[in-house]
Amino acid sequence: MKLTKGEIKHIADLARLELTEAELKKYGSQLSDILSYIDQLKEVDTTDIEPTAQITGLENALREDEKEDWDKKEIEEAFRQAPELKNRQIKVKRVLDNN
Amino acid sequence: MKLNELTIKQASQKLAKGEITSVELAKACLARIKEADKKIKACLTVCEKEALVEAGEADKRRAKGEGGNLLGVPYIAKDNILTRGVRTTAASKILENYIAPFDATIIKKLKEAGAVLLAKSNLDEFAHGASTENSAFGPTHNPWDLTRVPGGSSGGSAAAVAADMCLFALGTDTGGSIRCPASFCGVVGLKPTYGRSSRFGLMAMTSSTDVPGPITKTIEDAAMVLATIAGHDKNDATTPDIGVPVYEKHLGKNLKGLKIGQPEENFGQGVEKGVKEAIKKAIAKLEELGAEIIPIRLPHAKYGIPVYYIITPSEISSNLARFDGIRYGFSSEQVKDLKEVYTKSRGKGFGPETKRRIMLGTYALSAGYYDAYYLQAQKVRTKIKEELDFELEKLDAIVTPVQPTTAFKIGEQSDDPLKMYLEDIFVTGASLAGLPAISIPCGFAPPQSPPLRSSREGGNKTGLPVGLQLIGKRFNEEMLFRIGSAYEKETEWHFQKCKI
Numbered sequence: 001m002k003l004t005k006g007e008i009k010h011i012a013d014l015a016r017l018e019l020t021e022a023e024l025k026k027y028g029s030q031l032s033d034i035l036s037y038i039d040q041l042k043e044v045d046t047t048d049i050e051p052t053a054q055i056t057g058l059e060n061a062l063r064e065d066e067k068e069d070w071d072k073k074e075i076e077e078a079f080r081q082a083p084e085l086k087n088r089q090i091k092v093k094r095v096l097d098n099n
Numbered sequence: 100m101k102l103n104e105l106t107i108k109q110a111s112q113k114l115a116k117g118e119i120t121s122v123e124l125a126k127a128c129l130a131r132i133k134e135a136d137k138k139i140k141a142c143l144t145v146c147e148k149e150a151l152v153e154a155g156e157a158d159k160r161r162a163k164g165e166g167g168n169l170l171g172v173p174y175i176a177k178d179n180i181l182t183r184g185v186r187t188t189a190a191s192k193i194l195e196n197y198i199a200p201f202d203a204t205i206i207k208k209l210k211e212a213g214a215v216l217l218a219k220s221n222l223d224e225f226a227h228g229a230s231t232e233n234s235a236f237g238p239t240h241n242p243w244d245l246t247r248v249p250g251g252s253s254g255g256s257a258a259a260v261a262a263d264m265c266l267f268a269l270g271t272d273t274g275g276s277i278r279c280p281a282s283f284c285g286v287v288g289l290k291p292t293y294g295r296s297s298r299f300g301l302m303a304m305t306s307s308t309d310v311p312g313p314i315t316k317t318i319e320d321a322a323m324v325l326a327t328i329a330g331h332d333k334n335d336a337t338t339p340d341i342g343v344p345v346y347e348k349h350l351g352k353n354l355k356g357l358k359i360g361q362p363e364e365n366f367g368q369g370v371e372k373g374v375k376e377a378i379k380k381a382i383a384k385l386e387e388l389g390a391e392i393i394p395i396r397l398p399h400a401k402y403g404i405p406v407y408y409i410i411t412p413s414e415i416s417s418n419l420a421r422f423d424g425i426r427y428g429f430s431s432e433q434v435k436d437l438k439e440v441y442t443k444s445r446g447k448g449f450g451p452e453t454k455r456r457i458m459l460g461t462y463a464l465s466a467g468y469y470d471a472y473y474l475q476a477q478k479v480r481t482k483i484k485e486e487l488d489f490e491l492e493k494l495d496a497i498v499t500p501v502q503p504t505t506a507f508k509i510g511e512q513s514d515d516p517l518k519m520y521l522e523d524i525f526v527t528g529a530s531l532a533g534l535p536a537i538s539i540p541c542g543f544a545p546p547q548s549p550p551l552r553s554s555r556e557g558g559n560k561t562g563l564p565v566g567l568q569l570i571g572k573r574f575n576e577e578m579l580f581r582i583g584s585a586y587e588k589e590t591e592w593h594f595q596k597c598k599i
Contacts, residue, residue, distance in 0.1 A: 008458075015416060015461040016423070016438070017454055018446030027455055033517055034459060038405040038472070044479045051477030052484055054307050054337065055533035056294045061336035074183070077200035081427035092425055093437040 002032050102127035103263045104596075107320040110266055111168050114161065121161070121171025124266075125154035125215050128173045132218060132264045135599055139262055141239050141255040142218040143178050144186045153215040160213055168323040170213035175265040177256050178219040179226055179302040180311065182206050185216070189302050190234035191224045193422050193429045193448030203300020204335065205269065205311050205328040212327045217265050220255030224450045225419065226271060226304045228252050229279050229522045232513050233452040240509070241283060242597040243563055244546070247506040250280030256314045257284040261597055267324055268314040273305045274407050275501075275526030277312050278538035282501035282566025285540045285595070287583070288314045289321045292574045293533030294339055296325070297332035303418040305411045308530040317593050318539070318583040322346035325576060341574065349577040350584040355389035357582065359569075360490055360497040362397045369524070370503040373544025377565040378500045381541040381586070385498065388585050395490050395497070399482045403527035406483065408520055409463050409476035410531075415453075416460030422448065455516060484532040487570070491534075495578050497570040499525045501538045505546060505563035529570045537579045540592040541567035561595065 003011075008028040012019050019027065084091040102124050105113070113119045129147055136142050150173065157171035176182055179189045181199035183206075188194045202210065209216075223233035231254025232238045239254045241247040242262040249258040253270030257280030260268050270277040272290035281288025289312045296311050303309060313324035326347075331340040361382060366375050386392050424430030424444030431443035449457070463472040490497065503524055512519050529536035543562035567586075571579045587593060 003462075011458050011462050011465070013442075014465065015457045016420075016441040016445055017449070017457065018439075018442035019454070023451070023454070027451075027458060030455060030516055031459060031462070034408065034520075035462075037517055037520075038409055038476075041402060041405050041409070041472075041475050041479055044399070044402060044475075044482065046475060046478035046482070049478040049481050051474055052481045052531075053477065055484060055531075056337050056339060058294075058337065058339055063333060071201070074201045077184070077198065078427075081197060081200065083424065083430040090426055093434065093440055095437055 003028055003035070103131045105266060106316045107168060107172050107266050107323050108317070110172055111170070114171050115166060121154040121157040121215060122151060124171060125150050125173045125217065128217055128265050131262070135262050135264065138245055138599065139240050139242055139258050140237060141220050141259040141262070141264060142175065143188060143190065143221050143236060143255070145218040146185055146216060149185070150215050150217045157213045157215060165213070167212055169209065169327055171215060172266050173215040173217045174209070175218045175220045175256060175259045175268040176206065176216060177222050177253050177268070177270050179222060179271060180206060180269060181300040182216060182219065185219060187219065189225045190222045190236055191448065191450065191453065192235045193444070195429065197427055201300065204297040204332045206300065208328055220253070220259055220268060222255055223252035224453050225302065226252040226273060226276055227415070227452045227456055229275060229519055230512065231255060231280070232509060233450060235450050238509050241506045242599045243285065244506065245599070246508055247563070248283065248509050250283030250502070250506060252276040253314065254280045257281050257286055257288065260284070260286045260314050260316060262599055267320055269311060270314050271301055271309055271311045272530065273309045274411060274530045275523050277314060278501050278526050278536060278566065278568060279522070281314055281538040283506040283564060285564030285592070285597070286314055286316060287318055287321050287540070287593070288312070288538040289325065289576070289579070290529065290536045291325060291329065291576060292535040294337045295535070295574065295576070296328045297335040297338050299332055299334035305414045306418065307410065307414060308533070318580055318587050319347070319350055321537070322350060322580045344577050346577050346580055349581040352581050352585070353389055354385065354582060354585050357390040357495045358493065359385060359390045359392055359582070360395040360494045361392050362395055362400065362497065362499060364397055364400055365499050369521070370500060371505065371544065371547050373547065373562065374500055374502070374504060374565050377542035377544055378567060381567045382498055384589060385582070385586060388589060390582070393494065397486055397490070397528070399479065399486050400528050402479050403483055403531060404520055404523055406476045406479050406531060407523065407527040409472050410480065412456040412460035413463050413473050414460070416457045416464065419453070419457055452516065480531050483528055487528055487532045487534060491572050496582055499568045499570070501525060501566035501568040505544050505565060525568060534570050534573060535576045535579055536568055536570045537583055538566035538568055539583045539586060541565055541590070542592060
């Protein structure tokens, strides 16, 4: 299962990872090796087998639809982790383009 | 005996009798960290001031009449567990300066019980690995032989317990990350049943298999820690609302009449000779103690690794999407637009294994590939789980090695990610099926020289630790403690200490 450079770049873009040329090359070949190894899963007959998403068997773990306030100090500490704040809002780059 | 060398049981007895104080206990551990950690590098952050304050508080609580097994007992937590006010990095540059704003539920529970947090331990970055070499801050060294890995991803926690830097440690196990380092470092490591202990406040890796658990010097200690951290948590919807057994009642019971399955896959090729011998002797000892050893077959166990290495990266790619330089963590400043905030922060902040896994997962989940990879893996996962459940219906436990080898040299495997994944052969099954599994010290094996290199071992004459794995039925940790404590009493491997 050999991935092309174009495919690797596309995956990196989807994953929002900027990689160097060297990284693209190295991960590309490592990923191809790993995918080849994983191909053996095709050997297993899985007709009529349900996929397992979680093993607890729990369903509908619900809570009351009531507002619970988070600890105010913890909120402040969380804000302090942001790179740039303005008036207690986290500042980000422009989201909508000018075009 | 130095205070940091005590077990939880011994320390809590001495504290109860007033022979020692929590502050003395904490000071002894902190001194040991100062002395030994330059060489071992188990700790990323040491909270000396906070620990002494917490220890003082514990002594005050005790003076007021409070008790409990963990009151005043010092521990170390793996650095992917959020500890309020303390730097929590997941051993990644992307969180190098992140201060956790809240406590994980298990940390809250330990605080309520009065345990004292000494430090945060090193791990493979975001728990991606089996050797702690993927840490962005350098590897931890195995206290039994400093040129070797401690295992991973909870390598720092296991090394710290083995070197008596604390009385217990917390790890997380997703596909062997508690059991592997426990095996390589000669300590007890328990992966509880999935959902037994809350994941709230853990940095999520593979949400469908992650479990936090104890790494300790003895089985009894592990039972004491589990008793405190186990239980339903409304903040973790995968923890069922069921009671926690009184584990201590099951320690010291004999093994007569117990049925322990031995998969024929245990001694295939790839398992080191020394490991085979230690495991065989251990199984013989279990038989001597009254257990019936029953041969079983787990034909789908070998697919555990490919299944795990599709499911894990897929869930990782989703869980790590939150690290985007917006609300916390490293945020690149050389950016021209929003997209570059993401791509450059993540590109620079994440290490190679993390990026590899994100990419593998992104690929496996992307349009056109989901059915072939992820869906197929989840179906094979069902087969693996059903196979284990089927066998466990007629058994009390299954016994296997933990790792096919003893601790390898630092740098020996790091060029080949696939080779590293193959170390997980015995541990992924229990993770995928959500079963409890424990690693118990079962002896030592001479270091195996890697075939293509000359070996000037010169290291430990005792050899390197080997771990025995017991897998149990869901929520039946007491059986693992029962078998483990009977074995431990007869063999006393846990009294052997590394010489560092």
